[in-house]
Amino acid sequence: RTGLLGELDASVDVEMATATKRNLAAFLDEVHAFTPVEGDVTLRAFLDYVDTLQAAERPEWSPVQPSDADSVKVMTIHQAKGLEFDVVFVPGVAGDLLPDVRVQQNPAEKGQSLDFELRGDRAVLPMFTGNFRQFWFALRDQEEVEERRTFYVALTRARKRLFVTGAHWYGEGQNVKKPSAFFEELAAWGEATGLAEVDRGEDPVEENPLIGHRERFVRDWPGPALRPEVDELFAEGWRAAALRASEDPSEIGRAAAALSEEERVAFDG
Missing domain, CATH: 1.20.5 (Single alpha-helices involved in coiled-coils or other helix-helix interfaces)
Known part of the structure; x- marks a missing residue:
């Protein structure tokens, strides 16, 4: 036992402690729901599963059903499938983010994915004909098709109002991001039809303003479990x-x- 829950219960930052406990509960739900394809349910099997998700850079946790409360729901596009909301915000529509056309599966090179000839959806997948370079470009085009389908899901979650946004800077990257192809397509459609307002924002600054931004929010761990014991009568508390x-x-x-x-x-x- 780590004593983490006890420390969170004693934390003076109630909001942070509550949010952390909810995250822990959601994580434990994922752990309990995990079932390997073969073999026993072990810690090693679960960690291998997490490593695989991180390597793919597309973590797909089980969707959490949102509450009916009038509140902001934050979820991935995949988690939002089948749901609708009056107002929807789709952020991150910037270069290399959405669409992300990096080739995730290339059975001709890595040997870590099922040969496309054996898959049920092989009719819509590119086939390897002996040219590795040509096959790679075909795989990249297929990734864009899949990303476009995902983007369509995101756009169609809105009943009344839809906001699609992107930014020039993400994290502490050194290179400014441009609007993605999907953003440009939507912007061009909005400007041509007048059915959408388009705001391209200001030109990006030369240096990333987010560098060092997170350091301002870093706190020592573990944090203070008890309130300061300032007392007028007892100097030591x-x-x-x-x-x-x-x-x-x-x-x-x-x-x-x-x-x-x-x-x-x-x-x-």
Whole structure:
């Protein structure tokens, strides 16, 4: 046991502690729901599964059903499938993010994915004809097709209003990002038809303003579990004074004798 839950219960930052406990509960739900394709359910099998998701850079956790409360729902596009909302924001529509056309599976090179000839959807997948370069470009084109389908899902979650946004800087990257092909297509359609407002924003600054931004929010771990024990009567704090009194009852009398006249009146009553 780590004692983490006890520390969170004692944290003075109630909002942070509550959010952290919810994240832990969601993570434990994923752990309990995990079932390997073969073999026993072991810690090693689960960690291998997590490593695979990280290597693919497309973590697909089980969708969490949103509550009916009137609140902001934050979810991935895949988690939003089948759901609709009056207002939807689709962020991150920037170069190399959406669409992300990096080739995820190339059975001709890596040998880590099922040969396309054996897959049920082989009719829509590119076939390897002996030219590795040509096959790679075909795989990249297929990735864009899949990303376009995913983007369509995101856009069609909105009943009334849809906001599609992108940014020039993400994280602490050194290279500015341009609007993605999907963003440019939507912007061109909006400008041509007048059915959407298009705001391309200001030109990016030369240096990433996010560099060092996260450091301002870093706090020591573990954080303070108890509130500062500032007390006008006890310089070392009331908790330490109470502990001394529990160990030596005469400490109460000595502390009372050291009070000023005004403090004594308050002490008596």
